[in-house]
Amino acid sequence: MLPTxxxxxxxxxxxxxxxxxxxxTAWAQCPWAAAAIGGEGTVRAINPAFTxxxxxxxxxxxxxxxxxxxAHFDAKVLEHxxxxxxxxxxxxxxxxxxxxxxxxxxxxxxxxxEVLREPLASIYGFxxxxxxxxxxxxxxxxxxxxxxxxxEVMSNLINHLLDVxxxxxxxxxxEGMSLKRSSDPGDGE
Amino acid sequence: MKRxxxxxxxxxxxxxxxxxxxxxxxxxxxxxxxxxxxxxxxxPPDGIVLDVMMPGSINGFQLCERIKCDARMAAIHxxxxxxxxxxxxxxxxxxxxxxxxxxKPFSPLALARHLTQALIPATGALA
Numbered sequence: 001m002l003p004t005x006x007x008x009x010x011x012x013x014x015x016x017x018x019x020x021x022x023x024x025t026a027w028a029q030c031p032w033a034a035a036a037i038g039g040e041g042t043v044r045a046i047n048p049a050f051t052x053x054x055x056x057x058x059x060x061x062x063x064x065x066x067x068x069x070x071a072h073f074d075a076k077v078l079e080h081x082x083x084x085x086x087x088x089x090x091x092x093x094x095x096x097x098x099x100x101x102x103x104x105x106x107x108x109x110x111x112x113x114e115v116l117r118e119p120l121a122s123i124y125g126f127x128x129x130x131x132x133x134x135x136x137x138x139x140x141x142x143x144x145x146x147x148x149x150x151x152e153v154m155s156n157l158i159n160h161l162l163d164v165x166x167x168x169x170x171x172x173x174x175e176g177m178s179l180k181r182s183s184d185p186g187d188g189e
Numbered sequence: 190m191k192r193x194x195x196x197x198x199x200x201x202x203x204x205x206x207x208x209x210x211x212x213x214x215x216x217x218x219x220x221x222x223x224x225x226x227x228x229x230x231x232x233p234p235d236g237i238v239l240d241v242m243m244p245g246s247i248n249g250f251q252l253c254e255r256i257k258c259d260a261r262m263a264a265i266h267x268x269x270x271x272x273x274x275x276x277x278x279x280x281x282x283x284x285x286x287x288x289x290x291x292x293k294p295f296s297p298l299a300l301a302r303h304l305t306q307a308l309i310p311a312t313g314a315l316a
Contacts, residue, residue, distance in 0.1 A: 041254075041284075067254035067285055071247070082277040084284070092284065110275075117272035118199060121293035125205040128296055133208075143208075146201060 033078075033096040035061065035069065039089040043069050053096055054078065066092070112161055119157065122150040190215045191308045192234040196225040196252075197270070198243045202293075206238055206270075209297035213305060221245035222252040233262050236308050238300070241271035241278070250285060257286030266307050270295065 018026070027034065033053035038044035043064050051057055054073070061069055073080055073096065081095045126147040130140065193214040197203050203218050210216060217234065219225035223245045225237070237256070241249035249269060256262045267289075269282045274292040282290045289303055 041258075065251075065254055065258075066281070067248075067251040070281060071251055080277070082281055084280055092280075113274065114272045117274065117293040118202075121272070121295065122199075122201045122205060124294035125202075125209075125297045128298060129205065129208055132298060146204070150201065 031097070035094045035096075036090055037066050037069075037092045037094065039091050041066050041091060044090075050096075053098060069094070108165075115157060116154065119150040119154040123147055123154065126150070191236065192217065192232075193304065193308075194219060194225060194228060194234045194237045196220075196222065196237060196243070196249070197240040199240075202240070202270075205297050206300065209301040210304065213301070213309070222247045222249060226252060226255065229256065229262055229265070233265060236266035236268065236304055238268050238270055238304075241269055241273055241282075250281060253282065253287050254285045266304070268300065268304065270300070 027047050030047055031049060033050040034047040035043050035050060036045045043061050043066070046058055046061060050061075056072065061072070078096045078098065083093050083095065085092055126143050129135075130143055130147070135143065191214050193210060194217045195203050195206050195210075196219045197206070198220050200220075203220075207216055207218070214236075217228060219228055221243045222239075225239070226247070228234075229237070239249045239253060243249060247255075249271065253267050253269065256265055256267055263286075267287045268291060269287045269289070270291045270293065271278065272293045279290045279292075288307065291300055
């Protein structure tokens, strides 16, 4: 279950509220790595599990902006959750745990979805443009060709995923698989 | 005419967005966040369509944060366009000041409508 921070609305009376010392203990003993983002948008505190789980020392992350901090982490290695909070001057708390704690299936699904979204974006987008807007014949032919090539890219990705699944390989990152056409135009087109 | 910067490492996606927006905006393109940042410093556009996961020294989230934390650029309308569909990613984008978040696959015409309404209020939605 995803950790939560501070006292929650479910604590109906003062007697059930945690003391600051109890909250400090909960923070210190949380098995998830945790990093608190202050209202100013920088990393204000990390818990003891943070360095053990992420391999990052306090000095390397405290004071970083939230975006710079977020860029340190690979979703394929660490499961990462961000919980928005309005407690005191905190903006959010980031939680991490070793992604190997996730089921392999969960990881595979997450990676697969991300990889397939790229060619799917082209297929969806070019189909919508062709259906909706009027283009000359040459442009229509070019866009249709791009659309079909992205279908081929997607088909290759699916075949690769099936091979990976059959062979029981853990690596579903599809490294080396290009999402680009060999004939992709340059920036100056 | 309002100026827009399209930032994505996939030429297909840049072409698709360009086709949906051409004629309504003056368009510029960049293939990564570093190239985009150089353009932003030289000639800040009115809006930016920004992919998140790209090669280079910074990603789209980091560029979004730089834009929104810099008084010279904070008014730029930032639309994040990404394959990262998890709610936590969308929340991070919002907290960094992004004005909109589109998850791939998305409708290029819906993106065009959003940008038109946001940047050219008098003309409203696409015809």
